[in-house]
Amino acid sequence: MDGLEINQKKQKLESDQENQNSDRLSALHDSILYYILSFLPTKYVVQTSILGKRWLNLWTSLPYLNFDTESITGATGMVSLRESKKILNFVNKFLQCHVESSIIRFRLSSHRCAFDSSEISSWISTAVSGGVEELDIRTFFILDCPYPTMYRLPRCLLNCNSLVKLKLSLGIWLPFTDFFCFPKLKSMYLQQVIVAKNFYHQLLNCPNLENLVLKICEPDDFGSSQSSDTFQDLTDEQHLGILTNLDDAFIGLYCNSYNDEESVRWISKFLRRLSNVKTLHLNFFCTQFLQYQPSLLHDLSTFCNLNHLVLELGNGDGDVVVVACLLQFFHDLQSLRIIYRNYLDSKHPENKLKPEQISSISLPGRLKTISVEKFIGRMNQLELLRLLLENEFLEKIIVHPDSDTRMDPMLLNQELLGLPKLSKLILRHDSEGNFL
Template identity: 30%
Template sequence: MADSTSLSLKADQDDRISDLPDALIHRILSFLPTKMVVATSLLSKRWVSVWTSVPALDFHDSYIYRRCLEAKMKFMQFVYNALLRNKSGSVERFRLHCNANYGQSCINAWICSAAVDRGLQEADISVSKAGGEESLLKLPSGLFLVKTLKILKLEGDIMVDLRGPISLPSLKILHLRLVNYANDECLGSLLSGCLVLQELVVVERKTVNLNISSPSLESLSLTTIGSTSSQHKVKVNIDAPALKQFKLQTQIKLDLYVNLSCLITADIMGGSQGGTQLLAALSRVKSLRFLRIDHLAFAVAAGSFPSFVNLTRLELYNANWVVVSQFLQHSNKLETLDVGTSMMFTKLIPGVNCWTQPDEVPLCFMSCLTKSVEDNGNTHRNIFVFRFKALHSQEIVDDVQVLADLSTLIQMKAQFLILMAWVRSSSVHFPSGFLAM
């Protein structure tokens, strides 16, 4: 019995991780911050050399490093030592999140040490500035010549100032969040050197004109933070014939010039972009989502509402029935429609309420409602969220489900009774006692 217990304790004390192959240990450690990877050297003598061969470097200075000079110097020394002692033949991933007060020459030396001639595949660099405009980090030109780089993420107080050649032949994913551009041509110049780019994310806080041109781009997310005066518009030129997914979030007035002939899905949030231009650009999509669409009323008033020949799914939030009606009349293939209000959006902008409750069920609603309805009431706003699947044939509705607060149902009882006449076989679901009123 004693021998059995001894063997059990010995098994529990075995260092099974150290028995793993080096390649697997390197893989595990590559997902940890470098500071934690270095700490593993305390586990055993074997681990002292293991961490120096991990093909990933991840540095993140904490708030204390930025406030305390001694801590700042320790962080700088740690980064230099880790870079010098890394004996991996290649660096697959390099992540650096730090403050600009380490100095441009210091930060760029770290970047070059990890990026140049190391087979770098993924770079994630985020910088927060210590002072004014002069403290913006200008990235080393060598970063934009890494042939093996597949993912590049830049964020914060970085100045994209490209004066030399750009060659990123392997880059497929590019994220540019709140970076600064030396001029309006910088983004276009950067994209021109990315021949196989598939995903682009741009978050912009300044009103710079954007030129996005890429024959290979498949996914684009564009977010603008802030607003402009009523007289000023930002010009956005998007030439992406292979684009399949497009997401736009903005309150800035935009002049859109787009080529999105292959677009499949679009997600639009904001109330200030040009409705007519935007609708025309999205007229070939299959799935479309709008959050706050009051600006689309201008397209209705101008009589320039386009036909959505491929649209099968549509989500409209903070809508009015005029716009909903136009979509129904111009979307012959529509199968799924969600109409509702976004509580999240109204919290962001107090007082915004674009919803206009109809006095009666619109005729276009009835004519398109041929498959099923699932209606979710919002008791807080007393607003309906309609979900239905429709076929463009003239069949009678198979099923209607009504789930809403009782006061709303009483007000709309006559319209719901009309809907019941369309039901052919399935049941109609109302709150208990509603029909007896």
């Protein structure tokens, strides 16, 4: 073998090694490539088919589907009807080509785009038939469902055994079903949803639930009739139970029926199901709801594991009573964060809990620091501070004035100077930390 032939073979070997090293990504197992592609919008995943033969049909069996408005249309603002049609066609054509039945994640993020209810239902059904584990659908609106009675979730979703994460925000008041069973569900996020009267009993059909978020959700009309096979007697103590695996809950329940005793008590009965939670956030509407419940102390139960609590309060005197009542049930609380939502309170003040009922507030022994945000010095806010500061074991309260409200810092300081034990009070006027 002459030198020229040896040199040619050497060059070929080096070329083969170079080609092999330059495309190590294509040599990876499908499962690893699927994981890498799971971080990309589905449109970009389809475009990988031009990379070579290895990638030509890989996208058709991808179990992680991520459709979003911006990647498909390039639009960052409101989406036109033409662009909506483009998104609709893309999703449908992709699903037609998706030859692999397995769907681990189905995510549709389209806050500026509207679809018909038939399309939404079809996509949900396709995901469920593929054994979906994570279903996340967020749309701007459902075109043919301006009213909540006009749309119902597909029945196949109601007892989906594979579902681990559920997130729904459809741009309408979605009526959530009065029966559901998700044995593997760990995370539930519902926004702008009407929940049935037995919703918190149905949650017990999700024994592995760890995270619960209800944003702007409203209990169903308590005056409506409901069949006995879907509605248990919620006052029967033998049916009581709790979500034993729940770690984190954000409760944003909204209700207009402040004068209806049954609807007012519904929220505290709901909270009893959450008594094993470790982190709890009650939004403004929820705490306002509790102010109209005279039997609040009777209807709640002890939260043995609660470590972190966030309360959104308003500008009414009833806030003081709600805080005082709640703290009696949180024996192991370590941090308390109070956020004021300074909205006008035009509801029925004559039916609210009265602050005269409270002469002191008992704090859990492990609670050393309290944070108060968006403080503007209203009478109810000052009264709550006074009661909290009188606790012997409390070390400090950090007060953050509302930066969005124009107020005289000197006037605010004068209001605070009338409070007891000022050494525990820290007033932070700005991010640099100016103190009282």
